[in-house]
Amino acid sequence: MTAPTSSHPRSVEDVMPEARASVLKLGGLPSRHRVKSTLRVGGPKADAVLTRLRADADPPVHP
Incomplete structure (x- = not known):
């Protein structure tokens, strides 16, 4: 197993830009x-x- 590069795990907010880029790519x-x-x-x-x-x-829902 590869050692993590940081002792602090990335938050969901930190990975979202990369995740959104993955959606566009796929x-x-x-x-x-x-x-x-x-x-x-x-x-x-x-x-x-x-x-x-x-x-x-x-899509956003408007009441």
Whole structure:
């Protein structure tokens, strides 16, 4: 296993620009596995990233 480059893990907010770029490159949402491997995050953070990406993709709802 490769040692982390920092003792502080990156927050979801820190990885979102990279995640959004991945969506544009792929033309759609990446898989959970791809998020984990590309962004080098664990499962819970990958789930949080995907949740945010899905929310970004949904059109805003106006009452």
